[in-house]
Every structure is written in C-alpha cells, then in structure tokens.
Amino acid sequence: MSARLLSKSFGSLAVRTPHTAAGQRIGLLGGSFNPPHRAHVAISEAILKRLDLDEVWWLVSPGNPLKSHSDLAPLAERLEACERIATHPRIKVTALEADLKSASTVVTLSFLKRRFPDLHFVWIMGGDNLAGFHRWTAWRRIATLMPFVVADRPDWRLRALSSPAARALARFRLDDSKAASLALQQAPAWSYLTLRLSPESSTEIRAGRASISASRAAKPR
Structure with a gap:
C-alpha cells in the first residue's frame, strides 16, 4: 500500500489507542482472542521482560481474514474477556483494528508507524504464525x-524455523540472547524466543466448551 493511499485511508479515522510517551518500546500482540487465555498473558509478560518493553498492546481483531468466523464471539464480548484476564498494568487491550475497519496486519502496522513515529514497536507472533507467515x-x-x-x-519450533518466511529472513535473525535490543533494531530484524511453553490455545478451549455443551444437550431431561 502506498504512502498516498495510507494517508487517504487513515486521514478521517478516529482510532483509539493507549496513551503513549516518546521513546517507548511497545509490543503488539494481534489476534482474535477467541477466547483470551493464560498463555496470552504469559507470553505478554515474558516478552515485556525479555525485550525490555514498556507495554504490550493486545490488538483484538474484528476477525482473522485467514480463519472462519462461524464460532467467533462478538468483539465486545472478547474485549471484556481480555480486560478481565489481562490484569498486568503494562498490558493494554485495544480494538483499534475495528476503528481502522480492517483486520489486515500490514494496514494496522503501517497505521501505527505513521501515527507514532517516535515509538519503537515490535510485532509479536507465535511459532505457528511464523510457519504460515x-x-x-x-x-x-x-x-x-x-x-x-x-x-x-x-x-x-521445527516447522516455524524451516518455513519459507523464516528461511527468506534468516540473515536478519538476532540470537535470543540479544532480544533486549530488538525494539531498537532497524527492520527487518527478528528473534525466536524460547519460553516456558503452555499447551493452552483458544481453539482447544472452544472445542472443550462445544464438547461440554453437546454432552449437556444429549442428557435426558
């Protein structure tokens, strides 16, 4: 998307974002959060520490364009659930993609770079995202x-680091021992962090809820 088109697209939009101060290091964790869970919190808290960030913003998407929306909870419901679980004072929950009227990552990141040229942003993704990046x-x-x-x-890990995107960007990878400086690096730059792993996922939580609901419906009344 060209700079002219970005300016035209964003010029009339009122996009709500957390308060910022020049020079801050901000992590951006996007996703449907359908529902949010403890692994989202654990990843955010670990990355706050490992990357020496000031905040992590959760970008709660109106809907992932690569996924079905058939079991997507309403945005307001997901935002409320995020606010309940994200109790760390430096994790901020936002719906700015709804304000942008877009769930496209390139649109979101382009907007934030233009809106906040004096901040240092880092995009956060999971290993599963890198595998399909x-x-x-x-x-x-x-x-x-x-x-x-x-x-x-x-x-x-293996699938992520052997993926087409990881191979194409291999020369820009920083060792995770240098992750604390990542926010200040010139893009492209990336790091793969080894963290305490949690098996919890939104997909499995939804599947478990659906199974419970189906069992209850099948019981004789």
Whole structure:
C-alpha cells in the first residue's frame, strides 16, 4: 500500500489507542482472542521482560481474514474477556483494528508507524504464525515495517524455523540472547524466543466448551 493511499485511508479515522510517551518500546500482540487465555498473558509478560518493553498492546481483531468466523464471539464480548484476564498494568487491550475497519496486519502496522513515529514497536507472533507467515498478505512488507519477535509454541519450533518466511529472513535473525535490543533494531530484524511453553490455545478451549455443551444437550431431561 502506498504512502498516498495510507494517508487517504487513515486521514478521517478516529482510532483509539493507549496513551503513549516518546521513546517507548511497545509490543503488539494481534489476534482474535477467541477466547483470551493464560498463555496470552504469559507470553505478554515474558516478552515485556525479555525485550525490555514498556507495554504490550493486545490488538483484538474484528476477525482473522485467514480463519472462519462461524464460532467467533462478538468483539465486545472478547474485549471484556481480555480486560478481565489481562490484569498486568503494562498490558493494554485495544480494538483499534475495528476503528481502522480492517483486520489486515500490514494496514494496522503501517497505521501505527505513521501515527507514532517516535515509538519503537515490535510485532509479536507465535511459532505457528511464523510457519504460515508466507501466506499472509504483504508478509515481506510487514517484515520491513518493524522488528518482530516469535514466541515459541508447543510442537511448532521445527516447522516455524524451516518455513519459507523464516528461511527468506534468516540473515536478519538476532540470537535470543540479544532480544533486549530488538525494539531498537532497524527492520527487518527478528528473534525466536524460547519460553516456558503452555499447551493452552483458544481453539482447544472452544472445542472443550462445544464438547461440554453437546454432552449437556444429549442428557435426558
């Protein structure tokens, strides 16, 4: 997307964002959060510490364009659930993608770079995201907008690090021992962090809830 189109697209939009101060280091964790869970919190808290960030913003998406929306809870419900679970004072819950009227990562990151040129952003993704990153719209452009950090996920490390995107960007990878400087690096730059792994996932939580509901419905009354 060209700078002219970005300016035209964003010029009339009122996009609500957390309060900021010049020079802050901000992590951006996007996703449907359908529902949010303890692994989201654990990843955010670990990355706050490991990358020496000031805040992590949860970008609660109106809907992932790569996923079905058939079991997607309403945005207001997901935001409320995020606020309940994200009790750390430096984790901020936002719905700015709804204000942008877009769930496209390249649009979101481009907007934030233009709106806050004096901040140091880091995009946060999971190992499962890196494995399929080459399928994202304008993924090469995303990699040049800001540094990104990949949080390890159970059973995904090998697939993530051997993925087309990881191979294409291999020369820009920082060792995780240098992750504290990642926010200040010139993009493209990225790091793959080994973290304490949690098996919890939104997909499994939804499946468990559906199974419980089905069992209750099947019981004779």
